[in-house]
Amino acid sequence: MIGRVMKSTGSWYEVIGEDQKKYACRTRGKLRLEDFKESNPIAVGDRVVFELDKNEGIIAEILPRDNHMLRQSVKRTGHASVLAANIDQVLIMATIKQPRTSMGFIDRVLVSAESFRIPQVILFNKKDLLNEKEVDALEHVLTLYQSIGVLTESISAQQDESIEMVEKILQGKVTLIAGHSGVGKSTLLNRLSPDFKQSTGAISDFSEKGTHTTTFAEMLKVNTSTFIIDTPGIKEWGLVNMDQQEISDYFPEMRSLRLECKFGSRCLHINEPKCAIKEAVESGVDRSKSL
Ligand SMILES: Nc1nc2c(ncn2[C@@H]2O[C@H](COP(=O)(O)OP(=O)(O)OP(=O)(O)O)[C@@H](O)[C@H]2O)c(=O)[nH]1
Ligand SMILES: [Mg+2]
Ligand SMILES: [Zn+2]
Structure with a gap:
């Protein structure tokens, strides 16, 4: 049977089969993977072929990936692990405060997704917490990212109108959700289906961090065609396997x-x-209009 990996602990995998049922699967022996450098052979989102042995599935093959997102390994620098495979879009969840997300972080995730040709969406969460001055700051970044063609919205995971908007953005797609710890990734997911019971945690009073x-x-099924991948909060997003010269290719502007x-x-x-990009920055030319 063919299935999709929903969860991976490294030794066993939760796979949802074509029959929409969930199976606990293991691998037998070593799986042959060509050109495989990353530290985890099977990632969330991978499509696999498995056989049933009593109630357990045995993964026999990993089907070729449409794409994947790499994340720099926390344990070994220079090594990357696959955060997820076969994704239709990356949703960057950001916040103006509690915690504050830097634009550098957002840009690095955008560049990374663009390098794998994966479309991006940015949601600024917790708009309910903002005072007037912070709302101005939010409006500024919204306009900025919208002007380079990235779908960017502000939401509050506590408000129903926001949830309806998010449902439209997600419908029919596999979405990877990335952001700092505490921005509200799991809180938002729990609002999308009564079946989701992702743990959520309070923000530390002291550091305002998650x-x-x-x-x-972990991948969650919203409906038969809509999936969303909850991920652990990421402190910094490193660019993996990218030359310096290459980076501007992934800034559409x-x-x-x-x-x-x-x-x-x-x-x-x-x-x-005679750098055209520096000249454009200095003269304030807005190239986003010509994208
Ligand atoms: N005021 C407000 N609080 C929110 C909102 N969304 C989430 N929170 C709160 O923020 C805290 C952190 O939320 P989580 O959903 O655990 O954050 P996370 O992004 O999943 O964090 P990690 O799992 O650590 O990466 C919780 O106390 C939530 O109740 C929001 O829109 N407004
Ligand atoms: Mg979470
Ligand atoms: Zn240049």
Whole structure:
């Protein structure tokens, strides 16, 4: 039978079969995977072929991936693990406060997703907490990310209108949700189905940060065509396997300009002469209109 990996603990896997039933599966021996460098051979979202042996499934084969998202390994620097495979979009959950998400973090996830050609959505959660000044800051970043063509909205996981909007964004897709600990990833998911019972944790009064409540990635089924992957809060998002020269390719607003630089595709847009991107930044040209 063919199935999709919903959860992985490293030794066993929860797989949802074509019959929509869940099976606990193991692997037998070593699975052959070509060009496999990452530390976890089977990831959440992988499509697998498995055979039933009594009530347990034995995974015989991993089907080729459409795509995957890598995450830098916490244990060994320079090593990456696959956060999830076969995803239709990445949802970056951000917050203006409790905790504050930096734009650097958002940009690194955007660049990383773009490098795997995976569409991105940004949701700023906890809008109910913001004062007037913080609402202005929120409006500013919303406009900024919308102007480069990324679907960006503000929500509150506590408000019904927000949930309806999120349902529309997710419908018919497999969505990976990423963000710092405490931004409200699991809280939002729990609002999407009465069957979801993801643990959620309070924000620390002292640091205004989350407490790393979710500890492994898990895919949840919203309906037969809609899946969402809850992931553990990520402190920093490192770029994996990417050359310096390559990075501007993954900023859509830079991509259209970068060949106009004197050094063309070799330009890092840092302090090279006649850099078209630096010139555009200085003159304030808004290239997003031409995307
Ligand atoms: N005021 C407010 N609080 C929220 C909102 N969404 C989530 N929270 C609270 O934020 C805290 C953290 O939420 P979680 O859902 O556990 O956050 P998480 O992103 O899953 O965190 P990790 O699992 O640690 O990565 C909880 O106390 C939630 O009740 C919101 O829209 N508004
Ligand atoms: Mg969580
Ligand atoms: Zn340049």
